[in-house]
Amino acid sequence: SPVPAPTATLVRVLKNSNTLGIAIEGGANTRQPLPRIVTIQKGGSAHNCGQLRVGQIILEVNGISLKGQEHKDAARIIAEAFKTKEKDHIDFLVFEPGL
């Protein structure tokens, strides 16, 4: 059977709780070059949106590419996207390997 083409999905996470609640691993210069979701905290905005899943790789945050971003910078970009008052949501472009 054909190998499923990897798909990128745009997920909008509404800021409907005071925490985002995701743990990410990886970043530039690690064996996981793009940040991958490893945990989602129950009750956080990420969990509430229902579309983010452990294992998804985050390609972009609000249109900002995470390609080449070191781990701490990728985490900072995500944290700032959640903290900013300019938007009531965060748009994640995620990629689900092998889906």
Next chain:
Amino acid sequence: VSKNPQWVPVTWVF
């Protein structure tokens, strides 16, 4: 021996 370190950093974003 691989260039990238084997451990992978993990951070919580609250």
